Amino acid sequence: MKTVYILWFLFYIIPVTVNAQNISINATVDKTTVALNEQITLTITVNGDVSNLPQPNLPQLTGFNAYSAGSSHNISIINGKVTSSISFNYILVPKSVGKHTIEPITLNYKNQTYKTDPITIEVVQASQQQQQPSIQNQKRTVTVPKDISGKKIFITLDTDKKTAYVGEQITLSFKFYRNINLLGQPQYVPPSLTGFFSEDLPPQQEYYVNINGVRYLVTELKTALFPTAPGKYTIGSAQLQCNISEFSPDDFFNDDFFGNFFSMGKTKVLKTNPFEITVLPLPESDKPINFSGAVGSYKITTKLDKMDIKTNEPLTLNVIISGVGNLKTIPEPVIPEIKGFKKYQTLSSLNISKQNYKVQGSKVFKTIYIPQVSGKYTIPEIYFNYFDPETKTYITTKSNPITVSVAQGTKESAPGLTLATANDIKLIGTDIRHIKTDKLNINKNAKLIYKNSIFIILQFIPILSLLVTYGYKIKTEKLSKDIKYARFTRAYKTAKQKLKNLKKTITVISKLDSEEATKKIKKYYDELSNIFIEYIADKLNMLPAGLTVEILSEELTKKNVPGEQIKKVEALCREFDFARFAPGQITDKTHIENIYNETEQLINQLEKSL
Amino acid sequence: MTKNRIKLIITLSILNIIFGLKNLSGQIPDIQNIFEQGNKFYEQGNFNEAIVNYELLISKGVNDKSVYYNLGNAYYRIKSLGKSILNYERAHKLSPRDEDINYNLNFVRTFVKEQEDNILYKIIDSFTMNELTLFVSITYFILVACLIIYMFYKNIILKWIMFSFGYLLIISLILFYSKYTIQEKTIKGIVITTPAEARTGPGDDYSVGFTLPEGKKVIILTEKNGWYAIAVKQAEPQPVMLKGWLQKHLIEKI
Numbered sequence: 001m002k003t004v005y006i007l008w009f010l011f012y013i014i015p016v017t018v019n020a021q022n023i024s025i026n027a028t029v030d031k032t033t034v035a036l037n038e039q040i041t042l043t044i045t046v047n048g049d050v051s052n053l054p055q056p057n058l059p060q061l062t063g064f065n066a067y068s069a070g071s072s073h074n075i076s077i078i079n080g081k082v083t084s085s086i087s088f089n090y091i092l093v094p095k096s097v098g099k100h101t102i103e104p105i106t107l108n109y110k111n112q113t114y115k116t117d118p119i120t121i122e123v124v125q126a127s128q129q130q131q132q133p134s135i136q137n138q139k140r141t142v143t144v145p146k147d148i149s150g151k152k153i154f155i156t157l158d159t160d161k162k163t164a165y166v167g168e169q170i171t172l173s174f175k176f177y178r179n180i181n182l183l184g185q186p187q188y189v190p191p192s193l194t195g196f197f198s199e200d201l202p203p204q205q206e207y208y209v210n211i212n213g214v215r216y217l218v219t220e221l222k223t224a225l226f227p228t229a230p231g232k233y234t235i236g237s238a239q240l241q242c243n244i245s246e247f248s249p250d251d252f253f254n255d256d257f258f259g260n261f262f263s264m265g266k267t268k269v270l271k272t273n274p275f276e277i278t279v280l281p282l283p284e285s286d287k288p289i290n291f292s293g294a295v296g297s298y299k300i301t302t303k304l305d306k307m308d309i310k311t312n313e314p315l316t317l318n319v320i321i322s323g324v325g326n327l328k329t330i331p332e333p334v335i336p337e338i339k340g341f342k343k344y345q346t347l348s349s350l351n352i353s354k355q356n357y358k359v360q361g362s363k364v365f366k367t368i369y370i371p372q373v374s375g376k377y378t379i380p381e382i383y384f385n386y387f388d389p390e391t392k393t394y395i396t397t398k399s400n401p402i403t404v405s406v407a408q409g410t411k412e413s414a415p416g417l418t419l420a421t422a423n424d425i426k427l428i429g430t431d432i433r434h435i436k437t438d439k440l441n442i443n444k445n446a447k448l449i450y451k452n453s454i455f456i457i458l459q460f461i462p463i464l465s466l467l468v469t470y471g472y473k474i475k476t477e478k479l480s481k482d483i484k485y486a487r488f489t490r491a492y493k494t495a496k497q498k499l500k501n502l503k504k505t506i507t508v509i510s511k512l513d514s515e516e517a518t519k520k521i522k523k524y525y526d527e528l529s530n531i532f533i534e535y536i537a538d539k540l541n542m543l544p545a546g547l548t549v550e551i552l553s554e555e556l557t558k559k560n561v562p563g564e565q566i567k568k569v570e571a572l573c574r575e576f577d578f579a580r581f582a583p584g585q586i587t588d589k590t591h592i593e594n595i596y597n598e599t600e601q602l603i604n605q606l607e608k609s610l
Numbered sequence: 611m612t613k614n615r616i617k618l619i620i621t622l623s624i625l626n627i628i629f630g631l632k633n634l635s636g637q638i639p640d641i642q643n644i645f646e647q648g649n650k651f652y653e654q655g656n657f658n659e660a661i662v663n664y665e666l667l668i669s670k671g672v673n674d675k676s677v678y679y680n681l682g683n684a685y686y687r688i689k690s691l692g693k694s695i696l697n698y699e700r701a702h703k704l705s706p707r708d709e710d711i712n713y714n715l716n717f718v719r720t721f722v723k724e725q726e727d728n729i730l731y732k733i734i735d736s737f738t739m740n741e742l743t744l745f746v747s748i749t750y751f752i753l754v755a756c757l758i759i760y761m762f763y764k765n766i767i768l769k770w771i772m773f774s775f776g777y778l779l780i781i782s783l784i785l786f787y788s789k790y791t792i793q794e795k796t797i798k799g800i801v802i803t804t805p806a807e808a809r810t811g812p813g814d815d816y817s818v819g820f821t822l823p824e825g826k827k828v829i830i831l832t833e834k835n836g837w838y839a840i841a842v843k844q845a846e847p848q849p850v851m852l853k854g855w856l857q858k859h860l861i862e863k864i
Contacts, residue, residue: 432714435683436676437649440642450743462754469758
C-alpha cells in the first residue's frame with residue numbers, strides 16, 4: 001500500500017517538480033567574426049541542479065558544417081546540493097560569406113523548453129593567401145581512378161585500409177574532383193555505414209591536383225569508422241547531386257555572361273561503387289580475462305584534487321584515460337572502494353580531438369569520495385587494458401597509487417544537513433488528495449433526524465413536562481392560597497360562634513361549688529385562650545400551636561395593627577396564662593365575664609384592623 | 611462481560627428502533643471488499659474499474675463519505691469534472707468538516723467560476739443538518755430543564771444560565787432554519803454533461819439563453835417533460851441570477 005502511495009506520489013508530483021529545478025542553458029562562441037576557411041568553436045553549457053542533464057537539440061545550422069567535438073561533464077556538491085553542468089563542444093565551419101545566425105538552441109527537459117539567445121556570426125572572405133586552395137598539397141599521394149579521362153567532375157570513396165580489427169579506426173575519405181563551376185551547393189548523401197560507428201573528421205579540405213595534365217579542385221571529406229563486430233561489411237555508395245554549368249573556368253571569359261546567368265544549369269548525380277571491408281575479430285590468445293574491449297593505444301593516470309583533507313569533505317579522484325582510439329566506447333575502469341571512504345557515483349567526461357584525422361583525446365572518470373574516518377589512506381593503482389592493433393597485442397597499463405592523509409574535520413561539518421537557513425515547505429505542484437482507505441462505517445446513519453417521528457415525539461417531552469410542572473405549581477399555589485383565604489374569612493365567624501358557646505359555660509360555672517368550679521374555670525380559660533389564638537392564627541395563616549406572645553406581637557406589627565391593640569393582645573395573653581396556671585384565684589364571675597368581654601371586644605377591633 | 615454485551619445489544623436495538631437504522635451488518639464484509647477492490651483499482655491507475663466498484667456500493671445503499679470522496683477522486687482522474695464535483699459535494703454534505711473532502715472540493719471548484727460564499731453560508735455549511743437538529747434539540751432540552759428547576763428554586767445564577775440558553779436556542783433555530791431552506795428546500799444539481807445549453811423554455815424549440823460549464827452548481831426549481839427549470843448565478847462581470855431550462859440528463863441532483 002505504501003509503495004503504491006509513493007508511486008502515485010512520484011507519478012503525479014515529479015513531473016511538476018522540474019519547474020522548481022534550476023536548469024539553464026547558454027551558448028557561447030569563441031569568436032563572432034570568422035574567415036571563410038577558419039572554424040568556430042561553439043560551446044553549449046547546460047547547468048542544473050539535477051544529476052541527469054539532458055542533451056540540447058542543435059538547430060538547423062544554415063551556412064555552417066557542424067562537427068561534434070566532445071563534451072565535458074562537471075559535477076559539484078555544495079551543502080548537499082548537486083549542481084552539474086555539461087558542456088557540448090561543436091566545431092562550426094562556415095560554408096559561405098555573410099551574416100549567419102545560429103538559431104536558439106533548445107533543450108527539452110520534462111515538458112519544459114529552455115532556449116539560448118541566437119548568436120550572429122559574420123563570415124568574411126578569407127585572406128588572399130588562404131583563399132586559394134594550396135597547391136603545395138599536390139604532392140600528396142592521390143589514388144585516382146583510371147577511367148577519368150575527359151570527365152570534368154567525379155567523386156571517389158576510399159578507405160585507408162580494407163582489413164581492420166574490431167574497434168580499430170578506418171579512415172574513410174570522400175573526394176570530389178571538379179574542374180568546372182558549380183551552381184549552388186552540391187548535395188552530399190553519405191554512404192550507408194552499417195556495422196560501423198562513425199565519427200566526422202573535420203575540417204573539410206580543399207586543394208588542387210593535376211591528373212593527366214588537368215587541374216582539378218578536390219574537396220575531401222574524412223570520416224573515422226570503427227567496426228563494431230567482426231565480419232564482412234559493405235560500404236555503400238556515396239552520392240553527390242550537383243548543378244553544373246556547361247562551361248569550364250577556362251573559357252569563362254568567352255562565355256556569354258547573361259546566357260549563363262539565366263541558364264538553369266544541369267543536374268548531375270554522381271555515385272561511387274560500394275566496396276567491402278573485412279573486420280577481424282580480436283585475437284583470443286593472451287586475451288585478459290577482464291578485457292575492457294578498448295582498441296587503440298592508451299595510458300591511464302589518476303589524480304586527486306587534494307592530498308590533505310579533513311573528514312566529511314569531498315575528495316575528487318580523476319581517472320584519466322588518454323590516447324588514440326574510439327574513446328566514446330571506453331568503459332569505466334574498476335574504481336576501487338576504499339574502507340573509511342564513502343564513494344559516490346562516477347561521472348565521465350569526454351574530450352575528443354581529431355588531429356591528423358585520428359580520433360584521440362581523453363576520457364575523465366570523476367569519483368567523489370567523502371572520508372569518514374581520519375588517517376592515512378592509499379588509493380590503489382587502477383588497471384586498464386586494451387588491444388593495440390599496431391602491435392596486435394593486448395597491453396595492460398596501470399596508474400600509480402596515491403596516498404592521501406585525512407585529518408579529523410570539525411564536528412559542525414558532520415554528515416547530515418547543514419542548515420544555512422530554516423527551510424520551509426516548498427509547494428511543488430497541486431493536485432487532489434489521495435483516496436481514503438479507512439474502513440467503511442456502514443451503520444452510520446445518514447438519515448435526517450428531524451424527519452424521524454420518534455425524534456419529533458421526543459421533542460414534546462420537555463414542553464409537556466414544563467406544562468405539567470407549571471400546572472402543578474399553579475394548583476398547589478392556588479390551593480394554599482385558598483386555605484389561607486378560607487381561614488381568613490372564616491376566622492371571625494368561628495371565633496364568634498365559639499364565644500357564644502362558651503358564654504353558656506359562664507352561667508354554668510356560677511352554679512357550681514368552688515372545687516368543681518375551679519376545674520371548669522381552668523377549662524373555660526383554656527377554651528377562651530384557644531379561641532383567641534386560633535382567631536389570630538387564622539387571620540395570619542399560621543399554625544396556632546407554638547404561637548407565643550412575642551411572635552404574635554411581631555406578626556401583628558408586620559400587618560400594621562395599631563400599637564394599642566397589640567398591647568391589649570399582649571395583656572390578654574398574659575391574663576390567659578395567669579388564669580390557666582392559677583385558676584383558683586379567679587373565681588369571681590364578674591372577672592370572668594370581663595375577660596370574656598375584653599376578648600370579644602379585642603376580636604372585633606382586630607377584625608377591623610386586620 | 612456478558613452483562614456489557616447485553617447492555618450493548620439493548621442500546622443498539624434501541625438506537626435501531628429510534629433511528630430506523632438499515633441493517634446492513636450481514637453485507638458488511640461484502641461491502642468492505644468491494645470498497646477495497648475499488649481502492650486497489652484506483653491505486654493501480656485503473657480509474658474506470660474503481661468507478662464501477664464505488665458506484666456499485668452506492669447502488670447497494672451505502673451512503674458513506676469515503677465512497678463518495680474516492681469516487682470523486684476517480685472521476686477527477688478520468689477528467690470527468692462534473693461527476694467529480696457532484697460526488698465531492700455529496701461527501702461534503704455527509705461530513706462537512708472533513709479536511710480532505712474540503713480540500714479536494716475546493717481544488718476541483720477552481721476549474722469552475724463560482725461566486726464566493728458569504729460567512730453565514732460558510733458557518734451553516736460547516737454543520738450537517740443532523741448536527742444542527744441535535745444542537746437545537748439539546749439547547750431546548752436544557753432550557754426547559756432550567757425553567758422547571760427555576761420554578762421551585764429561584765436563583766440568580768440559574769436565571770443567567772437560562773437566559774444564555776434562551777439566546778442559544780434562538781441562534782440555533784435561525785441556523786437550523788437557514789440550513790433547512792438552503793439545503794433541504796432548495797434542490798441543487800451539478801452540470802455533468804456539456805455542452806449544457808439552457809433554453810428559455812422546456813423544449814428544443816426554445817432559443818438558447820446561456821450555456822453552462824461542466825461542474826457548475828445550479829438550483830433546480832421545477833421539472834417538466836424531462837426538463838428542469840434552473841436558476842444559476844453568473845459570477846462575472848457582476849452577480850446576476852439567470853433562469854433557464856435544461857434537459858434532465860445534463861444535471862444530477864446532489
